[in-house]
Amino acid sequence: MSSTALAPLPRRSPVRLPAAALPARAARPARRGTAPARRAAARPPVRAAHGPAAPARLRLTRRGRLALTCTAAGVLTGVVLAVAGAAGGPAAAERAPGAGPRVVTVLPGQTLSGIAAELAPGQDWREVAADIAEANGLATQALLAGQRLLLPGER
Template sequence: MSTAVIAPNAAVRARQSAPRLRLTTRGRVVFTTLAAAPLVIAALVFSLNSGGAVATLDADENAFVYVDVAAGQSLWNIAEQHAPGQDPREVVAQLVQLNQLPSADIFAGQELAIPASFSR
């Protein structure tokens, strides 16, 4: 029986001659893009579907109390009258902001919106 003996150099040459996979820069970019695309799509889907505001047709009509300003009345008086347990400075600031007043000056006959939570 004859057995073939392969020279050690031939085995080394056979391993070395096998082609190795090498990625070029362009190949790395394509591979990275393909790998990242599902992650980017998933992030977009989650961000577009996450916790949006819900609009309803139900209006809370009691959200505000409307007050007509009497002669000689100030925002400070109104704040003390409608929110006795709170700091009048903060209430005046909220009333100015809520009613979009240019200053704290008000005049007789003016209608002001006051949050109903102050009157409770």
């Protein structure tokens, strides 16, 4: 075998064509993490500040409208409950003095003394419990869950 060295090929300079002769290239999508190229021609024209600018219109998304509606409904409900509580509402009519007897169903764990204390917080619970026992014909203060008691009107 003979050893012959290959001669390197001569380098050619690249041929530059005029821009008008090149075909138009499609725009490449922007790479991730890079800012888009800015061109002076793509900027909107600057407006002169001669008059008052139109106020920007508030644009709400669907979620924003839902949040605004729920907030308004919650505030309205709070106002209605506050006004109803201040006026007394239906609860005040039930506790009015001289309203007559009421019927209460005994819940598990309730006692006659506890019911008497709730019925007349400003009075001695023993007197009120005796009145309840008398109105219902109870021999003892033992109560059963689900038992219905007739509560006498307030004194």
